[in-house]
Amino acid sequence: MELSRVSFFFLLLLPAAVHSIGVNYGTLGDNLPSHSQVAQFLKSKTVIDRIKIFDVNPDIIKAFANTGILVTVTVPNGDIPSLTNARNALRWVNANIKPFHPATKFHYICVGTEVLHWGPQNLVDNLVPAMRVLHAALVKAGITDVKISSPHSLGILQESTPPSNASFRPGWDVGNLAPMLQFLRKTKSGFMVNPYTYFGYSPANANFCLFKPNAGMFDRVTGKRYTNQLDQLLDAVYISMKKLGYPDVEIIVAETGWPSGGDPQNKHANPVNAAAYNGGLLKRDASGVGTPLMPGRKFETYIFSLFNEDLKGPSLDEKNFGLFRPDFTQVYNIGILRGSQQQPTGPSPKPSLPAAPTRGKKWCVPKPDATDAALQSNIDYVCSKGPYCKPIQTGGACFEPNNVRAHAAFIMNAFYQKNGRNDFNCDFAHTGVVTFNDPSKGSCKYMS
Numbered sequence: 001m002e003l004s005r006v007s008f009f010f011l012l013l014l015p016a017a018v019h020s021i022g023v024n025y026g027t028l029g030d031n032l033p034s035h036s037q038v039a040q041f042l043k044s045k046t047v048i049d050r051i052k053i054f055d056v057n058p059d060i061i062k063a064f065a066n067t068g069i070l071v072t073v074t075v076p077n078g079d080i081p082s083l084t085n086a087r088n089a090l091r092w093v094n095a096n097i098k099p100f101h102p103a104t105k106f107h108y109i110c111v112g113t114e115v116l117h118w119g120p121q122n123l124v125d126n127l128v129p130a131m132r133v134l135h136a137a138l139v140k141a142g143i144t145d146v147k148i149s150s151p152h153s154l155g156i157l158q159e160s161t162p163p164s165n166a167s168f169r170p171g172w173d174v175g176n177l178a179p180m181l182q183f184l185r186k187t188k189s190g191f192m193v194n195p196y197t198y199f200g201y202s203p204a205n206a207n208f209c210l211f212k213p214n215a216g217m218f219d220r221v222t223g224k225r226y227t228n229q230l231d232q233l234l235d236a237v238y239i240s241m242k243k244l245g246y247p248d249v250e251i252i253v254a255e256t257g258w259p260s261g262g263d264p265q266n267k268h269a270n271p272v273n274a275a276a277y278n279g280g281l282l283k284r285d286a287s288g289v290g291t292p293l294m295p296g297r298k299f300e301t302y303i304f305s306l307f308n309e310d311l312k313g314p315s316l317d318e319k320n321f322g323l324f325r326p327d328f329t330q331v332y333n334i335g336i337l338r339g340s341q342q343q344p345t346g347p348s349p350k351p352s353l354p355a356a357p358t359r360g361k362k363w364c365v366p367k368p369d370a371t372d373a374a375l376q377s378n379i380d381y382v383c384s385k386g387p388y389c390k391p392i393q394t395g396g397a398c399f400e401p402n403n404v405r406a407h408a409a410f411i412m413n414a415f416y417q418k419n420g421r422n423d424f425n426c427d428f429a430h431t432g433v434v435t436f437n438d439p440s441k442g443s444c445k446y447m448s
Helices: 005-011 035-045 058-063 086-096 121-140 172-186 203-209 229-243 271-287 372-383 404-418
Strands: 021-024 048-052 070-075 105-111 147-149 157-159 191-194 217-219 224-226 251-256 301-304 363-366 432-435
Touching (some): 048 105, 048 301, 058 070, 086 121, 121 147, 203 229, 404 432
Parallel strands (some): 048 070, 070 105, 251 301
């Protein structure tokens, strides 16, 4: 029997139970503690039992030896093509895994990060072959307890609302994701996704994003009601996998989180919302409630991120996703420390429910702090995907004003509108933001 909506919200009021959770351990800071200090802190003071890092830093790997904490490492995107060669793959395993195994408990090797979404095509084409060859290299090296996967942004989805209408993007579905899912099924490994409800936030759907009481979204095809966006996104991934014939492959939440601070226009990036989201995530995970289409299923989950990182950016949001400050003090309390209890930040048991999330007109535009270099990269990326660029070319209706920001705004919005109008379609490596104000000017009309 599925938990009722009221029962689930009641769970969110309870103090956080001691329950294991994963975390992404980034190192883009000039004031972070040593890796050995981090390892001992996580082992002795927190309920975090697994980490994911974004490289194969040997100092981190050695620091976590004999801690019992599971370690997932990442192959840099640029190294993917070379790993399709069996000799190179074995050399990589012998250099980066074998010297530290089994003292360090490797869990997964992530082959790249969000490769399909960002490309280029050479990496996309080589991704699954590299995963297969790297797995074979592990076996040849006598290492059979380390799995292979690759995290995806939700840009791999053509649509996510409602979940019953979800599917993977044409081309990627059969060409890349079906072979990957076949490999993951064969090796009993998980399909990794990075669902961020933060990037789908609007004032109208705030409670839906934050595990707070709301009227929810009803999927008429499945008869399921969704009371939080994370469940909606995970079920959209599940339906997309099912349509390819792989509903049995485990889904891993490789990144998700909420910043405790941000740029002035992002007032929803604050400690209260961060505690509500990550605290709700922790309790939801501990409850084992699953999702409407996957009841009772537990998801291996990695919160982003462990520390606030002062060298990230350019936005303040990017610097403030951490659960902890560099001195190991909590940014907010959600029960991550052993013996701690979260102060209830959730709603009362019998709330008045706000209106369901609306689907009015929305546009995608650059964030105010997005650099010209990043925006030019967005233009290049979108123009390589189809006939989006004609209006910003000489003589086009949106050629003027002739500057990178104006051209990027039109191009990013065109891509957003043509590819499902999902909020994650406006992410653009965190340089885009959804607005409810029409940016059209004069004869330059933005799609909506």
